[in-house]
Amino acid sequence: MASAMPRINPAVILHLNGDKIIKGREPCLIAISVIDFFKTGLCFNFRGNKKGHMAIFKLHINGKERQVDVEPDTPLLWILRDHLGLVGAKFSCGIGECGACTVLVDDKAIRSCGFRVSKIKTSKITTIEGLSVNGDHPLQLAWDEVDVPQCGYCQAGQIMQAVALLKMNPKPTDGEIDERMDFNLCRCGAYHRIRDAIKLASTKI
Ligand code: FES
Ligand code: FES
Numbered sequence: 169m170a171s172a173m174p175r176i177n178p179a180v181i182l183h184l185n186g187d188k189i190i191k192g193r194e195p196c197l198i199a200i201s202v203i204d205f206f207k208t209g210l211c212f213n214f215r216g217n218k219k220g221h222m223a224i225f226k227l228h229i230n231g232k233e234r235q236v237d238v239e240p241d242t243p244l245l246w247i248l249r250d251h252l253g254l255v256g257a258k259f260s261c262g263i264g265e266c267g268a269c270t271v272l273v274d275d276k277a278i279r280s281c282g283f284r285v286s287k288i289k290t291s292k293i294t295t296i297e298g299l300s301v302n303g304d305h306p307l308q309l310a311w312d313e314v315d316v317p318q319c320g321y322c323q324a325g326q327i328m329q330a331v332a333l334l335k336m337n338p339k340p341t342d343g344e345i346d347e348r349m350d351f352n353l354c355r356c357g358a359y360h361r362i363r364d365a366i367k368l369a370s371t372k373i
Contacts, residue, residue, distance in 0.1 A: 230298025
């Protein structure tokens with residue numbers, strides 16, 4: 169009986185801002201990864217594409233105008249952390265799935281790891297650093313009172329997601345909190361305390 173020929177799939181390498189990020193031979197895995205990239209707005213180039221050109225962007229961040237000279241597809245998170253030293257928003261999954269990088273763009277919560285600088289235009293960006301002058305936003309005070317964080321890594325993203333929630337819905341029910349916060353992951357499992365803190369803050373806004 170003739171033995172089946174081994175199937176050889178072509179290697180595929182995806183690049184983000186010049187860095188090799190995915191390499192593999194399994195078409196289904198590559199397809200899922202590509203879908204993730206489209207879904208989250210990340211930019212990728214197949215090997216051999218030229219790097220993008222640099223451009224100057226004026227950004228409104230935490231009430232100040234900032235200027236950066238970067239490639240148009242640079243994710244906002246890179247700009248905040250690497251160019252402007254605003255390191256409250258964290259890098260974790262990098263594909264828009266965990267929420268650690270959440271910031272506000274015109275009061276809407278977005279995942280900054282997949283949000284290209286060229287999409288920002290005149291929008292106003294708020295990060296955890298710009299939420300209050302002395303860390304006394306009602307959500308920050310409630311977070312402290314309920315003692316929410318464990319390791320703390322996800323917490324800036326959680327708070328910014330909660331800010332967007334309370335702007336839209338100042339008195340959310342438990343179900344509405346769970347629905348909105350569902351996609352912000354916490355490896356320490358602080359979900360109950362996060363919900364309690366949001367409810368507490370909602371009584372003070
Ligand atoms: S790092 Fe942006 S969603 Fe996970
Ligand atoms: S507090 Fe540790 S990941 Fe959320």
